[in-house]
Amino acid sequence: xxxxxxxxxxxxxxxxxxxxxxxxxxxxxxxxxxxxxxxxxxxxxxxxxxxxxxxxxxxxxxxxxxxxxxxxxxxxxxxxxxxxxxxxxxxxxxxxxxxxxxxxxxxxxxxxxxxxxxxxxxxxxxxxxxxxxxxxxxxxxxxxxxxxxxxxxxxxxxxxxxxxxxxxxxxxxxxxxxxxxxxxxxxxxxxxxxxxxxxxxxxxxxxxxxxxxxxxxxxxxxxxxxxxxxxxxxxxxxxxxxxxxxxxxxxxxxxxxxxxxxxxxxxxxxxxxxxxxxxxxxxxxxxxxxxxxxxxxxxxxxxxxxxxxxxxxxxxxxxxxxxxxxxxxxxxxxxxxxxxxxxxxxxxxxxxxxxxxxxxxxxxxxxxxxxxxxxxxxxxxxxxxxxxxxxxxxxxxxxxxxxxxxxxxxxxxx
Amino acid sequence: xxxxxxxxxxxxxxxxxxxxxxxxxxxxxxxxxxxxxxxxxxxxxxxxxxxxxxxxxxxxxxxxxxxxxxxxxxxxxxxxxxxxxxxxxxxxxxxxxxxxxxxxxxxxxxxxxxxxxxxxxxxxxxxxxxxxxxxxxxxxxxxxxxxxxxxxxxxxxxxxxxxxxxxxxxxxxxxxxxxxxxxxxxxxxxxxxxxxxxxxxxxxxxxxxxxxxxxxxxxxxxxxxxxxxxxxxxxxxxxxxxxxxxxxxxxxxxxxxxxxxxxxxxxxxxxxxxxxxxxxxxxxxxxxxxxxxxxxxxxxxxxxxxxxxxxxxxxxxxxxxxxxxxxxxxxxxxxxxxxxxxxxxxxxxxxxxxxxxxxxxxxxxxxxxxxxxxxxxxxxxxxxxxxxxxxxxxxxxxxxxxxxxxxxxxxxxxxxxxxxxxxxxxxxxxxxxxxxxxxxxxxxxxxxxxxxxxxxxxxxxxxxxxxxxxxxxxxxxxxxxxxxxxxxxxxxxxxxxxxxxxxx
Numbered sequence: 082x083x084x085x086x087x088x089x090x091x092x093x094x095x096x097x098x099x100x101x102x103x104x105x106x107x108x109x110x111x112x113x114x115x116x117x118x119x120x121x122x123x124x125x126x127x128x129x130x131x132x133x134x135x136x137x138x139x140x141x142x143x144x145x146x147x148x149x150x151x152x153x154x155x156x157x158x159x160x161x162x163x164x165x166x167x168x169x170x171x172x173x174x175x176x177x178x179x180x181x182x183x184x185x186x187x188x189x190x191x192x193x194x195x196x197x198x199x200x201x202x203x204x205x206x207x208x209x210x211x212x213x214x215x216x217x218x219x220x221x222x223x224x225x226x227x228x229x230x231x232x233x234x235x236x237x238x239x240x241x242x243x244x245x246x247x248x249x250x251x252x253x254x255x256x257x258x259x260x261x262x263x264x265x266x267x268x269x270x271x272x273x274x275x276x277x278x279x280x281x282x283x284x285x286x287x288x289x290x291x292x293x294x295x296x297x298x299x300x301x302x303x304x305x306x307x308x309x310x311x312x313x314x315x316x317x318x319x320x321x322x323x324x325x326x327x328x329x330x331x332x333x334x335x336x337x338x339x340x341x342x343x344x345x346x347x348x349x350x351x352x353x354x355x356x357x358x359x360x361x362x363x364x365x366x367x368x369x370x371x372x373x374x375x376x377x378x379x380x381x382x383x384x385x386x387x388x389x390x391x392x393x394x395x396x397x398x399x400x401x402x403x404x405x406x407x408x409x410x411x412x413x414x415x416x417x418x419x420x421x422x423x424x425x426x427x428x429x430x431x432x433x434x435x436x437x438x439x440x441x442x443x444x445x446x447x448x449x450x451x452x453x454x455x456x457x458x459x460x461x462x463x464x465x466x467x468x469x470x471x472x473x474x475x476x477x478x479x480x481x482x483x484x485x486x487x488x489x490x491x492x493x494x495x
Numbered sequence: 496x497x498x499x500x501x502x503x504x505x506x507x508x509x510x511x512x513x514x515x516x517x518x519x520x521x522x523x524x525x526x527x528x529x530x531x532x533x534x535x536x537x538x539x540x541x542x543x544x545x546x547x548x549x550x551x552x553x554x555x556x557x558x559x560x561x562x563x564x565x566x567x568x569x570x571x572x573x574x575x576x577x578x579x580x581x582x583x584x585x586x587x588x589x590x591x592x593x594x595x596x597x598x599x600x601x602x603x604x605x606x607x608x609x610x611x612x613x614x615x616x617x618x619x620x621x622x623x624x625x626x627x628x629x630x631x632x633x634x635x636x637x638x639x640x641x642x643x644x645x646x647x648x649x650x651x652x653x654x655x656x657x658x659x660x661x662x663x664x665x666x667x668x669x670x671x672x673x674x675x676x677x678x679x680x681x682x683x684x685x686x687x688x689x690x691x692x693x694x695x696x697x698x699x700x701x702x703x704x705x706x707x708x709x710x711x712x713x714x715x716x717x718x719x720x721x722x723x724x725x726x727x728x729x730x731x732x733x734x735x736x737x738x739x740x741x742x743x744x745x746x747x748x749x750x751x752x753x754x755x756x757x758x759x760x761x762x763x764x765x766x767x768x769x770x771x772x773x774x775x776x777x778x779x780x781x782x783x784x785x786x787x788x789x790x791x792x793x794x795x796x797x798x799x800x801x802x803x804x805x806x807x808x809x810x811x812x813x814x815x816x817x818x819x820x821x822x823x824x825x826x827x828x829x830x831x832x833x834x835x836x837x838x839x840x841x842x843x844x845x846x847x848x849x850x851x852x853x854x855x856x857x858x859x860x861x862x863x864x865x866x867x868x869x870x871x872x873x874x875x876x877x878x879x880x881x882x883x884x885x886x887x888x889x890x891x892x893x894x895x896x897x898x899x900x901x902x903x904x905x906x907x908x909x910x911x912x913x914x915x916x917x918x919x920x921x922x923x924x925x926x927x928x929x930x931x932x933x934x935x936x937x938x939x940x941x942x943x944x945x946x947x948x949x950x951x952x953x954x955x956x957x958x959x960x961x962x963x964x965x966x967x968x969x970x971x972x973x974x975x976x977x978x979x980x981x982x983x984x985x986x987x988x989x990x991x992x993x994x995x996x997x998x999x
Contacts, residue, residue, distance in 0.1 A: 246895055248898075271907045292894060358696050360689075
């Protein structure tokens, strides 16, 4: 893999040294217009949760009606007796219990046998393509950057990657986004009326080379826009209790942005440690898959509780992961890199309580090189949400050549 | 693995911070390219790239020795006296400890060895005189990355640093690669220890090819074949490397031009080592390693001519690393690359401590703890990168609004001595930086910038720095100026905040 070209957009800017490249990129993906475009973007806030390392959708949304599942995973398949919801075909892993009320309430759904067109089992190639989401094209921007650009929103905090100071590749491109470790840590030391550090920095970076100036000036705008948020300690609503995990803290800060109406249109957040080659474990507390999935569920449940039904009516959360895992378990009671996977969807506009899929089965002849086949492109699922919930028309300028899925997994925004 | 996120909560940075309420978007403009901010001086250029930051002492020495003389000296690190750094490292004994020692001193899954190794890495980058060794070790720790902290390597990660990376950093890559393949840390991090002949675990086999050697040129069948070939390389109950023939999958393999009968279980280790040698000497590995080295030391967009030249040097010298470094730092492509790299958060912090002339704390490790935790917040604490691909090495991967603010905050914290407060500061910081006070504020900022950043700032930036003190470049300055002492740390911080200092 090339760790070099993946950061292509800004890297090129630096090397070529200027606004010309940025201006050129700004021309990409600006032809699709939205019903809700402009400062007054009123579509759903789209929250993209990346499950890094290769999420095992076959454990989370287990195909309990498929006998080949149990043949392939003699020691780690989810027993039928352990599922907490679902139908005879698919069952929810017990670690999803914190989200069960949302499932029963119709605001949490899953899609199975989802994947990328590329068959790569490389984490790095798969993540790069998942975030670019434009196979077969020369586009080098991240898809969430293109989505954000099309909303027309110019608010300083319209696009936020929360939980990490590093820039997020899914937002890579000309539309301004802000990545931050947390809202409270996003601040400038020493600033006072006597020592106007921010003003000095603004002056210094006004004529700096573009690649150096862009983050400095974006910091300037975002600092100003986030002053009111830091002014008081955040109190989650509805007695929501976030777990003390990186994901819990990041979702808490996203809820804080959403509730303060700063104009958040798109957000990215990460959850790690899904690369379970070894000891994925039984579906009980203290086991790897159970614990990671439970922590994730707790954080998402707290987020939904904090926003409440009215807040969640304007928010859609989608999970993505670079690939699913091998159908058959390995010698380490884990699963190696696979292909087809499950996505989870949360939101007031989601038609939940069910698993959407065109199930290819796990019969040996139906597998893709040993893995679950991907019968639905993950981009078409997001595309259906962009159209129904975010006011998008044709998807070409976000996901070239992709048509939306027609599962009916989300209600049209009223 | 796999997330950009770190595992442990970072400790809060205790500083006085006030959000800027009066900020407005300034009009973006492009006055100059990065290369225009730095002088063409090749000695200063070499030290910005091959060390963790120039200091007056290293500049004087390199000027005396010249480029080749300096490289000769640095490529024989054992001959360089490093008493002060060695003494500091005695406070961190677990950073260099072998597996048995860590196991005898710590409870299972203790994080203490990780902590000491992380702090020792910061200490060496800032205060070791063996700077080229340290930048090279940093590079190869990233190539053959084993995250610290990460599950299961609590006892072996320090030994891996010593016996795999440091031992071979100026040796051959083939030896380093084979040492990594037979080290419990790598076999644990990438799961080969639990791979079996009946159900091979593919994690290590894939990343060995994709990340450590040839790159993304393998097929899925080759991953499966390599995983079979590597079965048996595992870890004993005592935590040591062992080869277990009973776990090895026999049978002929063909991977990336490597052919082996792999006929017996007893011969499986030798077959695996032959495969590792094949990978190390593969032309695709040469190109890939050369590319990564050029990206690290020369430019984010690596000149193809230099990559080709280094790949050939690597192959011609039996995968030896020192000849590559020598060829790189004496190449015309390197000479022409002034201003083409931007400091990572780690490089910015180490360069700041070095240029300010801050010395280690008198005892204990509180300041090292603080420096390490500042890097945790920035996402760039040494070895603390969860996935096996290592930290990204290009500017765009680090260029974020948050990173900018953290960088500025670190500069002010260190310039004022607010945090960490334990580092030993020059008795008179102003005198140590500018021995003779000039007659104007503009000349003072010029002198500070020459000393701290190696060159004066553009006039508009000098004026911006002075605005924090309410002064103009022409404002007169004398030793009786009562406002100078209060302004000085802010002026220093802003000089370090300038675009000029952000370039490596």
